[in-house]
Amino acid sequence: MNGRVTVRRIVAALGVAALLAAAAGCGSTELPTSRQAAGPPRPAGVQDPAKVPAAPGDDTSCGDPLASYRPGSLPSPGHMPAGSTMERIRKRGRLVVGVDQNTYLFGFRDPATNKIQGFDVDMLREVSRAIFGDPDRIQYKTITSAQRIPVLQKHDVDLVADVMTINCERWKDVAFSTDYFDAGQRVLVLKDSTATKLGDLGGRKVCAAKGSTSIRAIAADPAKPVPVAVDDWTDCLVMLQQRQVAAISTDNAILAGLAKQDPNTKVVGPRFTSEPYGIAANSADTDLVRFVNGVLAKIRGDGTWKSIYDRWLTVLGPAPSPPAARYRD
Amino acid sequence: MTALASPRTPVLASARRGLSARAGSTPGRLTGLLVVALLLGLGFGVAAVSGVLQRSGLVDDVRTRSGPLTVQSQQLYRALSDADATAATAFLSGGIETPAASRRYQKDIAAASKALATTAGSGGADADAVEQLTTQLPVYTGLVETARVYNRQGLPLGAAYLREASGLMREKLLPAAQRLYRAETAQLADDRDGAALFPFVAVPLGLLLLAGLVVGQVWLTRRTNRLVNPGLLAASVAAVLGLLWLTVSWGALAADLRDGETHGSAQVQTFAQARLLALQARADESLTLVARGNGASFERDFQRRMTDLVGRDGKGGLLGAAYDGADADMRRALDGAVADVAAWRGAHRQVRALDDGGRYPEAVDLAIGAEKGSAATAFGALDDRLGGAIDAANGRSGRAADAADGTQTGAAVGLGLLTVVVVVGAAVGIQRRAAEYR
Numbered sequence: 001m002n003g004r005v006t007v008r009r010i011v012a013a014l015g016v017a018a019l020l021a022a023a024a025g026c027g028s029t030e031l032p033t034s035r036q037a038a039g040p041p042r043p044a045g046v047q048d049p050a051k052v053p054a055a056p057g058d059d060t061s062c063g064d065p066l067a068s069y070r071p072g073s074l075p076s077p078g079h080m081p082a083g084s085t086m087e088r089i090r091k092r093g094r095l096v097v098g099v100d101q102n103t104y105l106f107g108f109r110d111p112a113t114n115k116i117q118g119f120d121v122d123m124l125r126e127v128s129r130a131i132f133g134d135p136d137r138i139q140y141k142t143i144t145s146a147q148r149i150p151v152l153q154k155h156d157v158d159l160v161a162d163v164m165t166i167n168c169e170r171w172k173d174v175a176f177s178t179d180y181f182d183a184g185q186r187v188l189v190l191k192d193s194t195a196t197k198l199g200d201l202g203g204r205k206v207c208a209a210k211g212s213t214s215i216r217a218i219a220a221d222p223a224k225p226v227p228v229a230v231d232d233w234t235d236c237l238v239m240l241q242q243r244q245v246a247a248i249s250t251d252n253a254i255l256a257g258l259a260k261q262d263p264n265t266k267v268v269g270p271r272f273t274s275e276p277y278g279i280a281a282n283s284a285d286t287d288l289v290r291f292v293n294g295v296l297a298k299i300r301g302d303g304t305w306k307s308i309y310d311r312w313l314t315v316l317g318p319a320p321s322p323p324a325a326r327y328r329d
Numbered sequence: 330m331t332a333l334a335s336p337r338t339p340v341l342a343s344a345r346r347g348l349s350a351r352a353g354s355t356p357g358r359l360t361g362l363l364v365v366a367l368l369l370g371l372g373f374g375v376a377a378v379s380g381v382l383q384r385s386g387l388v389d390d391v392r393t394r395s396g397p398l399t400v401q402s403q404q405l406y407r408a409l410s411d412a413d414a415t416a417a418t419a420f421l422s423g424g425i426e427t428p429a430a431s432r433r434y435q436k437d438i439a440a441a442s443k444a445l446a447t448t449a450g451s452g453g454a455d456a457d458a459v460e461q462l463t464t465q466l467p468v469y470t471g472l473v474e475t476a477r478v479y480n481r482q483g484l485p486l487g488a489a490y491l492r493e494a495s496g497l498m499r500e501k502l503l504p505a506a507q508r509l510y511r512a513e514t515a516q517l518a519d520d521r522d523g524a525a526l527f528p529f530v531a532v533p534l535g536l537l538l539l540a541g542l543v544v545g546q547v548w549l550t551r552r553t554n555r556l557v558n559p560g561l562l563a564a565s566v567a568a569v570l571g572l573l574w575l576t577v578s579w580g581a582l583a584a585d586l587r588d589g590e591t592h593g594s595a596q597v598q599t600f601a602q603a604r605l606l607a608l609q610a611r612a613d614e615s616l617t618l619v620a621r622g623n624g625a626s627f628e629r630d631f632q633r634r635m636t637d638l639v640g641r642d643g644k645g646g647l648l649g650a651a652y653d654g655a656d657a658d659m660r661r662a663l664d665g666a667v668a669d670v671a672a673w674r675g676a677h678r679q680v681r682a683l684d685d686g687g688r689y690p691e692a693v694d695l696a697i698g699a700e701k702g703s704a705a706t707a708f709g710a711l712d713d714r715l716g717g718a719i720d721a722a723n724g725r726s727g728r729a730a731d732a733a734d735g736t737q738t739g740a741a742v743g744l745g746l747l748t749v750v751v752v753v754g755a756a757v758g759i760q761r762r763a764a765e766y767r
Contacts, residue, residue, distance in 0.1 A: 040468065043489065044496035094687045101485065101621060108485040109621075114423035114693065116621075139687035141622030234489035261484045 040242040043235040047210065050229030052219040062168035063328075066276055068178045069286050070327040071294030077133035085288040086131055089158055094139045095128045098151045098160040101142040102232035104257030105312045106163050109142075116140045119253075119312040120161040123180055123279060123296075126304065127159065130295045144231045146211030149173045152282050159281050159292065163254055165213045166278040175285065176278035177292045178325035180305075183251035184271030185217050188258055190240065195247060197269035201225040204246035207236035214250035217273055225249075237262060251275045256315050276323065297325055355552060356766040359759055362545045366564065366755035369538035373568070374748025376531035377575050381740045384582060387524035388737065391586070392730040395517040398448060399594070400723050402513040403601050405444035405462070406506040410605055412437035413498045414612035416473055418705075420491055421615050421697055425481055438470055454512035458505040465505075469497050488619075495616075514598065521590060524733070525583040528575055535572040542568060542755065549762060560758020567750035574743055578736045585733035593726025596659050597719055599651045603638060603666065604715040606647065610634040611708050614677060618684060618693055628681070639670045662718035669714060673707035680704055 042048070080086035089095050099121055100107040107118045125135035141157055148160050152174045163183070166176045187206075189195050198206065202223035208214035210229040218227040228245050230236055236248040237258045248258065255267045279296075281288050299305045300322040309319040415434045419426035426434075445462055453459040472494035479487030542565045549558050613631035617624035640646035648667055655663060676695065684692035696704045 040472070041465075041493060041497040041501070043493045044500070096687070102488065104485050109488065110483055111420075111480040111485070111487055112423060112483050114421075114690070139622070140689070142620065143623055147623070232489060232492075234486050235492070237486055238489045238493055261479070261486045 040244065042244065043230055043238055045210075045231045046235070046239075047229040048205065048226075050208070050210070050215050050219070050227040052215055052227060053211075059168040062171040064326060065166050065168045065171055065176070066179050067326045067328040068176055068278070068293055069290045070329050071290045071297060074130060074291070074294040074298060077130055080131065081287075084291075085158070085285045086291050089288075090131055094137050095124070095131060095159070096139045096141065096157045097124045098141050098143040098148060098157040098162060099124070100144070100162045100232070101140075102234045103163055103254055104234075104261055105315070106253065106257065107161070108257075116142070119181070119308060120163065120277075122308045122311070124159060124161050126299055127279075127292055127295050130291070130298075144211070145209040145233075146231070148211070148280065152280055155282055158285070158288065159279055161277075161279045163251060163277055164280055165251075165275040167213070170280070173283070174280045175283045175289045176280055177289055178296055178327070179276040179278060179323040180296055181253065181277040182320075182323050183253040183275040183277060185214055185250055185273040185275065186252045186255055186267050186271055187269045188240070188248040188255040188265055188267050189246065190243075191264050191266055193246070193266075193268075195268065198225055198247075198249055198272070199223040201247050205244070207239055207245040207248045208250050209233055209236070212250060213273070213275065218249050233258060234261075237265075240265065253313070253316065256313070260315055293325065293327070300325070354766075356763050358548075359763045359766075362541075362548070363756065363759040363763075365541055366538070366545065366759065367752055369534060369541055370564070370568070370748060370751040370755060373531060373534040373538050373571065374745065374751070376534050377528065377571060377744045378741050378748070380528045380531050381575075381578070381737055381744060384524050384526075384579070385734070385737045385741070387520050388582065388586075388730060388734045390520045391517065391524060391589075392727070392734055394451065395454075395513065395520045396727060396730055398451060398453065399510070399513040399517045400597075401444040401447050402453070402506070402510040403597070403719075405441050405448065406503070406510045407601070407604060407608070408437040408441040408444065409466075409498065409502055409506050410608040410612070412441065413495060413503070414608050414615065416476075416491060417495065417612050417615040417619060418697055420476075420480070420488065421618055421693055423693075426477070434473075438466075441466065448509065448513075453509055454516045455509045458509040458512070461505040462502060462509070465497060465501050469494055469502060472497065495612075510601075514594075517594065521586050525586045527583075528579055531575055532572065535568060535575065538751070539565065539568045539572065545759075553762060553765075558758045558762070560754045560756070560761065562754075562758075564751045564754030564758065567747045567754060571744055571747040571751070574740060574747070578740045581736040582733045585729050585736060589726045589729025589733070591654075592656055592658070593722050593724075593729055596651075596655075596662075596722035597726060599647065599659075600662070600666075600715050600718045600722065603647055604712065604719065606634045606638045607670075607708065607711050607715065610638070611712075614680070614696060614704060614708075618680075618689075618696055621689065622684070631677070635670070635674060639667060643667065643671050643674070658721065659718075662714065662721075665714050666711060666718075669707060669711035672702075673704060673711060676702060676704040676707050 075081060075086075078090070080090050099116060099118075101109040101116055103118065103120075105118055107116065107120045109116050124138060128137050129135040131137070141151065143151055143160070143162065145162065148162055148164055149170065151157050152160055160174075164170075166179060170176070187195065187198055187201075195201050198218065198221040200223070202225060204225055205228045206218045206225040207228045207230060208218055210231060215227050215229055218225055225247075228239070230239070233250070233254055236245065239245045240248055241262060248255065252267065252271060259265050259267055279292050281292070299308075305322045306319045313319075412434055415430055415437060419430040419434065422430070445459070445466065449459050449463060472490050476487045476490035476494060479490060542561055546558060546561050546565065549561070550556060610631050613627045613634065617627040617631065620627060636646060638646050639648050644667070648663055648670070651663055652660065680692050680696045683689075683695060694703075698705060700706065
């Protein structure tokens with residue numbers, strides 16, 4: 001009996017020793033080399049550093065990019081000219097548009113109602129109202145910034161209204177309406193940041209959406225911030241909240257929407273670019289662009305533009321007067 | 330075995346000492362016969378008993394370790410896929426998630442954590458995958474909860490957190506869970522193959538022993554004119570019994586394990602894979618709608634998974650191939666699953682037609698609504714059916730392993746005792762004849 005107990009003790013002691021040795025072995029080999037990265041994962045599709053498109057220089061090949069096709073008189077809803085793009089849309093029964101569902105205040109999905117809404121969306125609803133007499137004859141296709149031009153070129157959608165800056169480079173691929181909103185690039189940082197402009201963010205990561213004009217402005221800053229590109233603007237805010245980037249830099253209008261979702265952020269610095277927004281269409285659909293310009297001219301004049309601004313954008317201050325239209329013929 | 334051998338050692342030693350001197354004489358030959366019989370008897374005994382113990386150990390591993398761990402890792406994989414699909418679907422419904430969706434998600438996370446703890450505790454077959462899962466699962470749930478908070482505030486930021494969570498799930502957690510499941514399945518197959526290995530040392534030794542005993546008997550009969558040597562007879566009978574016990578118990582064990590493989594594990598594999606494909610396709614279906622007109626890649630994924638599941642014509646794919654050699658149970662389950670998939674595909678086509686035709690709200694209703702004919706209902710039926718088939722097949726696999734374990738009951742002791750009879754019988758029988766020459 002006694003002998004057995006002793007044997008058991010020895011066995012137990014040996015077992016414990018073996019376990020300790022194994023544990024020590026694990027400790028010394030595995031813990032330091034653990035390959036699991038601590039901290040949050042990155043949003044799907046992130047580019048760090050961003051691929052920056054070749055600098056356009058100041059592309060002035062199109063003359064005045066803000067000059068769009070001059071509208072004729074607006075046909076009454078439901079009576080589009082035969083053979084026109086608008087008539088094709090009317091026959092189809094719905095206007096197909098490309099919008100963003102992640103740009104708060106301009107084009108976003110309300111998680112409570114599943115409805116797409118915002119300033120850009122209301123512009124398109126006015127176009128639908130002019131074609132059908134009903135603002136809701138719209139099929140929304142949600143797109144990322146990088147998809148705005150391809151979906152138009154493939155004619156997947158009739159129109160795109162998605163915080164899209166009008167410039168000569170894009171005029172080569174698509175046609176723009178007149179300017180319906182004037183934005184300009186600024187910087188969004190966390191409240192505890194001391195940075196007040198891109199120049200203070202040299203070597204730090206600054207986020208913007210892929211295919212946006214903002215990415216170039218970040219890359220072009222002489223202080224050399226590191227541009228990081230994501231699919232959607234809200235992905236930038238996720239990364240800022242998780243401190244994976246130091247700042248977000250894009251149009252003040254988009255930043256205002258992001259800042260409104262997180263009160264621990266602030267928009268800083270001056271507007272250092274000018275970003276006029278236009279509604280884009282396939283280059284061939286000039287009749288549709290003229291029609292849209294007619295709609296825009298109407299809502300600038302009759303107070304609709306101001307009421308839409310007041311619905312969404314008071315966070316940017318009181319409604320300015322709508323941007324003036326400029327035309328080419 | 331030392332306990333059996335040690336009392337005989339003096340006999341062996343003296344036999345060896347006298348061997349050379351008496352080799353030519355009849356007593357010398359008798360001693361030689363004795364030595365050969367004892368060596369073969371002990372060799373057979375050692376090989377047979379240690380083989381039985383080893384087989385029992387491996388069957389025990391199948392029953393209590395690799396078998397259950399395979400089930401756990403498969404549940405982990407399923408729970409994670411289900412959580413991903415549920416989160417995507419809940420997002421679609423708009424507003425705060427329904428109580429049913431929220432319960433389902435919580436159940437999934439609880440099931441995943443439990444399975445992960447069990448696997449980690451017993452040292453999973455893929456330590457790296459286990460580490461990845463244990464470190465990343467809390468990150469995933471954190472992101473989902475953040476998404477939920479922002480959703481409740483009506484902010485689109487919630488969707489971004491959900492996308493990040495889903496990306497983490499699809500890029501890290503699910504692949505790790507899949508690796509773990511594969512490793513556990515391979516471990517189970519190894520244990521099973523090891524346990525069912527033919528006793529290729531003990532059986533030849535037993536046959537040699539038997540041959541030796543018979544030859545000795547014949548030789549003795551010629552030498553001594555006595556028909557039967559009771560000692561050798563007892564030894565021979567014991568050797569025959571030992572051989573029979575060994576081969577029959579091995580045969581039964583191998584048959585039970587094979588049974589567990591074909592009616593259990595192989596079916597589990599098929600159904601579990603089918604269930605995962607269905608879950609991932611369900612997530613794709615929801616994500617296509619979440620992407621709202623921009624989900625072509627998700628729709629392609631959906632169609633690809635459907636083709637993997639039932640082929641283009643609804644009769645091939647994983648489920649179609651599983652009909653080969655399927656038993657009645659499996660056939661029934663397959664018939665049901667194929668019909669469920671057909672119903673789901675029909676509903677899915679309608680969902681796509683509605684969405685592509687600009688009727689988004691109706692498409693969402695048909696995709697997630699609880700009414701008959703909705704995609705959610707068809708998917709739910711398929712998921713339940715596959716879950717039931719998996720549970721049943723897991724049960725069969727477990728029962729077969731229990732039965733295999735039962736075949737080895739008493740085999741070690743029995744074979745040990747028979748070995749004693751062989752050794753003692755041979756020793757006594759031959760010693761008696763040898764004594765007559767003194």
